[in-house]
Amino acid sequence: MKIQFLGQNCFLFTYKGKMILSDPFYNYQKEKSGFNLDAQRIDYVLITHAHGDHTADVQEVIDRYPDAVVIGQPEVCGYFKHLHNIDINFGGSAKIEDLKISMVPALHTSSFPDGSYGGLAAGYVFRFADGRNLYMAGDTGVSAEMALLPKLFGSLDMAILPVGKHYTMCPRKAAFAAAELLKTQKVLGCHFDTFPSITIDHTEAYRYFEEKGIDFTLPELGQEFDF
Numbered sequence: 001m002k003i004q005f006l007g008q009n010c011f012l013f014t015y016k017g018k019m020i021l022s023d024p025f026y027n028y029q030k031e032k033s034g035f036n037l038d039a040q041r042i043d044y045v046l047i048t049h050a051h052g053d054h055t056a057d058v059q060e061v062i063d064r065y066p067d068a069v070v071i072g073q074p075e076v077c078g079y080f081k082h083l084h085n086i087d088i089n090f091g092g093s094a095k096i097e098d099l100k101i102s103m104v105p106a107l108h109t110s111s112f113p114d115g116s117y118g119g120l121a122a123g124y125v126f127r128f129a130d131g132r133n134l135y136m137a138g139d140t141g142v143s144a145e146m147a148l149l150p151k152l153f154g155s156l157d158m159a160i161l162p163v164g165k166h167y168t169m170c171p172r173k174a175a176f177a178a179a180e181l182l183k184t185q186k187v188l189g190c191h192f193d194t195f196p197s198i199t200i201d202h203t204e205a206y207r208y209f210e211e212k213g214i215d216f217t218l219p220e221l222g223q224e225f226d227f
Helices: 027-033 058-064 074-080 144-153 171-182 202-211
Strands: 002-005 011-015 018-022 044-046 069-072 085-087 093-096 099-105 122-127 133-136 158-162 186-190 215-217 224-226
Touching: 002 186, 044 058, 058 074, 069 074, 074 085, 099 144, 122 144, 144 171, 158 171, 171 186, 171 202, 202 215
Parallel strands: 018 044, 044 069, 069 085, 133 158, 158 186, 186 215
Antiparallel strands: 002 011, 002 224, 011 018, 093 099, 099 122, 122 133
């Protein structure tokens, strides 16, 4: 799988020819990420919750790619009234090729910018056929339920965690969650530096994870990774 960071919790995942775009919010900083919607083919839109910085560009994506499938809570899928949905809830999963994406809890609020109810915020565990697991937390604070994930799904080979503080975990709390609850050795940070309230000290952030012995990366906009 290839992973490209597009800002906030917006990632482009490429797996076996399928393009999965999470929490579309690419327009806000696309002059830095270089992302061009027309240069891709989006097959799936994966949504963690309804806040504007996670859903602002959903309509543009499904207008451009009407055959794309929206994956999210029933309330989120219903809001966009798109023809192609996989509306799951906690305990449910969506299948893309041999990749299983399971919805798990997140500790966060969820409503659309117009005040419409967005259900409960979620994260996802990507479960690969070869036994690897990738956890994308979405927006969340530290939750005791995180400790259940490695017990339920097996070892988490990497976690994508918010580190921007104010609305989510800060780097110190995210490092604690990674080491003590998720038991993962590799973390990709997200949801940081987009707005003044979530601007972080990068040196300090790296130090917290280094102290826990965790391989940590704060990605640049547009940066790509192999998983």
